[in-house]
Amino acid sequence: xxxxxxxxxxxxxxxxxxxxxxxxxxxxxxxxxxxxxxxxxxxxxxxxxxxxxxxxxxxxxxxxxxxxxxxxxxxxxxxxxxxxxxxxxxxxxxxxxxxxxxxxxxxxxxxxxxxxxxxxxxxxxxxxxxxxxxxxxxxxxxxxxxxxxxxxxxxxxxxxxxxxxxxxxxxxxxxxxxxxxxxxxxxxxxxxxxxxxxxxxxxxxxxxxxxxxxxxxxxxxxxxxxxxxxxxxxxxxxxxxxxxxxxxx
Amino acid sequence: xxxxxxxxxxxxxxxxxxxxxxxxxxxxxxxxxxxxxxxxxxxxxxxxxxxxxxxxxxxxxxxxxxxxxxxxxxxxxxxxxxxxxxxxxxxxxxxxxxxxxxxxxxxxxxxxxxxxxxxxxxxxxxxxxxxxxxxxxxxxxxxxxxxxxxxxxxxxxxxxxxxxxxxxxxxxxxxxxxxxxxxxxxxxxxxxxxxxxxxxxxxxxxxxxxxxxxxxxxxxxxxxxxxxxxxxxxxxxxxxxxxxxxxxxxxxxxxxxxxxxxxxxxxxxxxxxxxxxxxxxxxxxxxxxxxxxxxxxxxxxxxxxxxxxxxxxxxxxxxxxxxxxxxxxxxxxxxxxxxxxxxxxxxxxxxxxxxxxxxxxxxxxxxxxxxxxxxxxxxxxxxxxxxxxxxxxxxxxxxxxxxxxxxxxxxxxxxxxxxxxxxxx
Numbered sequence: 001x002x003x004x005x006x007x008x009x010x011x012x013x014x015x016x017x018x019x020x021x022x023x024x025x026x027x028x029x030x031x032x033x034x035x036x037x038x039x040x041x042x043x044x045x046x047x048x049x050x051x052x053x054x055x056x057x058x059x060x061x062x063x064x065x066x067x068x069x070x071x072x073x074x075x076x077x078x079x080x081x082x083x084x085x086x087x088x089x090x091x092x093x094x095x096x097x098x099x100x101x102x103x104x105x106x107x108x109x110x111x112x113x114x115x116x117x118x119x120x121x122x123x124x125x126x127x128x129x130x131x132x133x134x135x136x137x138x139x140x141x142x143x144x145x146x147x148x149x150x151x152x153x154x155x156x157x158x159x160x161x162x163x164x165x166x167x168x169x170x171x172x173x174x175x176x177x178x179x180x181x182x183x184x185x186x187x188x189x190x191x192x193x194x195x196x197x198x199x200x201x202x203x204x205x206x207x208x209x210x211x212x213x214x215x216x217x218x219x220x221x222x223x224x225x226x227x228x229x230x231x232x233x234x235x236x237x238x239x240x241x242x243x244x245x246x247x248x249x
Numbered sequence: 250x251x252x253x254x255x256x257x258x259x260x261x262x263x264x265x266x267x268x269x270x271x272x273x274x275x276x277x278x279x280x281x282x283x284x285x286x287x288x289x290x291x292x293x294x295x296x297x298x299x300x301x302x303x304x305x306x307x308x309x310x311x312x313x314x315x316x317x318x319x320x321x322x323x324x325x326x327x328x329x330x331x332x333x334x335x336x337x338x339x340x341x342x343x344x345x346x347x348x349x350x351x352x353x354x355x356x357x358x359x360x361x362x363x364x365x366x367x368x369x370x371x372x373x374x375x376x377x378x379x380x381x382x383x384x385x386x387x388x389x390x391x392x393x394x395x396x397x398x399x400x401x402x403x404x405x406x407x408x409x410x411x412x413x414x415x416x417x418x419x420x421x422x423x424x425x426x427x428x429x430x431x432x433x434x435x436x437x438x439x440x441x442x443x444x445x446x447x448x449x450x451x452x453x454x455x456x457x458x459x460x461x462x463x464x465x466x467x468x469x470x471x472x473x474x475x476x477x478x479x480x481x482x483x484x485x486x487x488x489x490x491x492x493x494x495x496x497x498x499x500x501x502x503x504x505x506x507x508x509x510x511x512x513x514x515x516x517x518x519x520x521x522x523x524x525x526x527x528x529x530x531x532x533x534x535x536x537x538x539x540x541x542x543x544x545x546x547x548x549x550x551x552x553x554x555x556x557x558x559x560x561x562x563x564x565x566x567x568x569x570x571x572x573x574x575x576x577x578x579x580x581x582x583x584x585x586x587x588x589x590x591x592x593x594x595x596x597x598x599x600x601x602x603x604x605x606x607x608x609x610x611x612x613x614x615x616x617x618x619x620x621x622x623x624x625x626x627x628x629x630x631x632x633x634x635x636x637x638x639x640x641x642x643x644x645x646x647x648x649x650x651x652x653x654x655x656x657x658x659x660x661x662x663x664x665x666x667x668x669x670x671x672x673x674x
Contacts, residue, residue: 081292083292084596084597084598085297085298085299085598085604086291086292086296086297086298087298088298089298089596089597092595092596092597092599093595093596094587094588094593094594094595094597094599095593095594095595096588096591096592096593097591097592097593097594098590098591098592099591099592105591109587109595109599118434118435118436120374121374121376121377122376122377122378122379122433122434123374123377123379124369124373124374124377124379124380124382124383125368125369125372125373125374125380126372126373126374127372142365142368142372143361143362143365144360144361144362144363144365144366144368144369145360145361145362145365146360146361146369146379147301147302147361148377148379148430150298150301151301151302151434151436151437151581152434152435152436153436154435154436154437154585154587155585155587156298156299156585156587156597156599158298159298160291160296160298160301160361161290161361162290162291162292162296162297162298163289163290163291163292164289164290175362176290176361177287177290177291177360177361177362178361178362179361234587234588235436235586235587238435238436249588
């Protein structure tokens with residue numbers, strides 16, 4: 001008879017419970033986070049089961065409100081240098097006026113995160129790339145700064161870093177001499193959050209003009225809204241399948 | 250036709266040394282300009298987030314387009330069998346490689362990260378026309394280099410025709426690639442047109458030949474080598490045809506756009522309301538680069554005057570730069586049509602014409618590319634026998650009829666050292 005056989009059932013139960021508790025403490029937060037926010041575990045690759053997109057309701061977007069722009073600049077460390085022609089803008093407010101009727105609109109324009117992005121097509125080194133979940137990014141290490149993607153983008157969504165950078169935010173590395181654009185706040189999205197502009201529109205401005213979510217999930221708020229109302233995509237004639245939809249234009 | 254004697258230039262005259270000095274100074278200034286731009290960032294240039302390709306791209310694209318055109322003289326003899334052009338084949342290949350080198354230098358040094366050239370050479374996205382061009386450009390050096398060797402090495406002369414044919418096809422592909430950089434851009438009103446590729450090919454014929462004529466005249470003058478009237482007359486007639494063809498393509502390009510209502514905006518911009526771009530189009534591209542050279546080249550009096558032919562060639566170069574400027578800068582300046590039918594405004598210059606004025610460092614970089622081209626040619630013709638000792642009609646024209654009082658046969662000029670006799674006709 002071995003020593004372990006002499007252990008009491010109580011002690012065995014205690015060890016088993018302790019192990020279960022330890023495992024629970026270790027794993028549960030991740031499981032909980034994943035369950036609640038649908039975040040992708042960081043050790044798993046991005047998959048095309050998700051297609052991130054945005055719906056912008058121009059009827060709710062107020063002329064003169066730039067909370068989304070400010071939030072983007074703060075989140076991503078985009079500082080102006082007082083040179084608007086060369087300063088980076090990842091999201092901008094565009095004012096529209098119908099010359100026939102005089103009707104006006106104001107709405108934000110950002111990277112459309114196209115399914116068929118021309119910036120990715122033309123990039124010679126493959127620095128411009130599209131993730132499987134639809135987010136279009138620039139690899140700062142392989143961008144040579146040729147700016148062909150800026151020539152190719154129909155939405156003027158990209159900026160070239162024209163000057164030496166300082167005070168970058170840790171979550172958004174940038175690079176002098178490279179091209180950049182809206183990342184859809186990929187660092188937030190990968191952690192289960194929403195882009196800073198959407199958050200600002202909802203929480204700060206209280207307008208709810210921007211909805212972010214998974215276009216592949218029929219149960220998501222964005223999918224439900226898209227199913228309910230006809231929406232527009234900018235330059236839809238080009239067949240690029242932008243991930244950003246607009247309603248009210 | 251006599252045997253052609255190719256010689257190096259002696260290259261120890263004050264004029265030659267001074268030329269090297271000047272060209273070297275321009276190259277040094279260009280490198281200084283690059284350091285200034287890269288150190289500070291591109292905000293010190295005229296470029297911005299609206300006009301992302303500026304003056305360096307104008308120079309680079311012009312030089313690259315002209316590079317493939319400069320090869321035509323060699324192709325005319327090797328591929329199309331015109332023996333009279335044969336003595337010019339070596340210089341033609343040299344000039345074309347030098348132009349490409351100058352153009353690529355400007356293109357690369359204007360990158361946001363020129364230090365990442367290795368990335369561009371090792372990581373490829375094969376859907377990008379830029380990536381194709383990297384192969385087309387580097388391949389051009391190899392193909393034309395081999396072609397040049399076949400011409401210059403007597404044992405290899407028998408392969409000249411095949412090498413020349415490969416080079417000719419390659420150069421057509423190269424210029425197709427350069428034109429397609431713009432032809433493939435679906436986003437912009439001024440581009441997205443299949444005519445860009447063939448138009449760039451015909452532009453290359455014209456710009457390349459104009460530069461070749463100017464370089465040939467300068468070299469012949471500088472080294473006292475005879476240059477026959479028949480050869481000049483042939484080349485100027487050919488230049489006239491090319492200039493007319495460039496005009497024809499410009500007409501077709503704009504007529505096609507004018508027919509489609511969606512392009513009326515951009516056409517009105519280029520042709521009538523575009524300020525500097527309209528001016529450059531009509532006065533630069535059409536008048537200086539097209540109509541005036543045509544008149545000079547085909548007028549019975551000026552068409553026989555070398556100075557006037559040189560002037561016409563120089564005008565083709567100036568008009569060509571204007572044309573490339575209108576295509577590249579004008580095409581970007583016209584606002585993107587993101588919301589058709591609406592008046593648009595924003596903090597990011599939506600809906601308004603982009604503004605661009607070339608800065609000094611950009612111009613200096615572009616001129617540095619030109620200087621690099623000329624420096625390569627100047628050094629190469631001293632190092633190797635690229636130049637025929639004579640291009641007098643009596644020596645190269647197979648149909649030459651001697652005039653009544655026979656002048657003494659031309660000798661190699663005193664600035665030369667006889668080096669190599671090769672290539673019997």
